[in-house]
Amino acid sequence: xxxxxxxxxxxxxxMNFYSPPHQGAWGTVIFYEQIPSDAxxxxxxxxxxxxxxGGSTRDFMIWRPQWxxxxxxxxxxxxxxxxxxxxxxxxxxxxxxxxxxxxxxYDYDSEGNFYEPKVLAAGFNSPEAQEFQVYTIGDGEVMEGxxxxxxxxxxxxxxxxxxxD
Numbered sequence: 074x075x076x077x078x079x080x081x082x083x084x085x086x087x088m089n090f091y092s093p094p095h096q097g098a099w100g101t102v103i104f105y106e107q108i109p110s111d112a113x114x115x116x117x118x119x120x121x122x123x124x125x126x127g128g129s130t131r132d133f134m135i136w137r138p139q140w141x142x143x144x145x146x147x148x149x150x151x152x153x154x155x156x157x158x159x160x161x162x163x164x165x166x167x168x169x170x171x172x173x174x175x176x177x178x179y180d181y182d183s184e185g186n187f188y189e190p191k192v193l194a195a196g197f198n199s200p201e202a203q204e205f206q207v208y209t210i211g212d213g214e215v216m217e218g219x220x221x222x223x224x225x226x227x228x229x230x231x232x233x234x235x236x237x238d
């Protein structure tokens with residue numbers, strides 16, 4: 074994990090709101106990395122996933138089979154993490170809407186509409202975010218979740234990963 078020595082405010086705010094990277098294989102974490110513009114996003118995301126679930130390559134083999142790309146932002150798509158996560162899980166046939174709203178601490182209005190926290194929108198809905206991918210993660214038995222990764226034009230990547238039982 075090559076964390077940058079200087080984490081930008083939007084990434085630090087996300088880490089403060091959720092959690093910085095840890096190896097607990099539970100909860101919601103935020104990763105920030107500065108990567109070369111030609112680095113393969115899936116390789117970065119896989120390394121973060123392996124770290125999140127404990128860091129052991131042998132143990133990671135339990136977690137790896139659930140890894141699946143379920144969404145990739147198209148160039149004409151306006152960045153909106155809430156809409157994109159809902160679309161990704163719907164297309165993948167996952168009933169995650171309530172889980173996502175709960176885990177990511179969405180806000181609700183008096184009519185029951187929900188909105189992502191401003192800190193989440195600041196991190197992922199930026200026009201600078203050129204690429205965005207969503208993967209399923211879990212152990213295939215009890216733990217399941219998502220990993221969403223975004224890369225900005227300047228090579229900054231921000232990743233949101235969550236696992237729940």
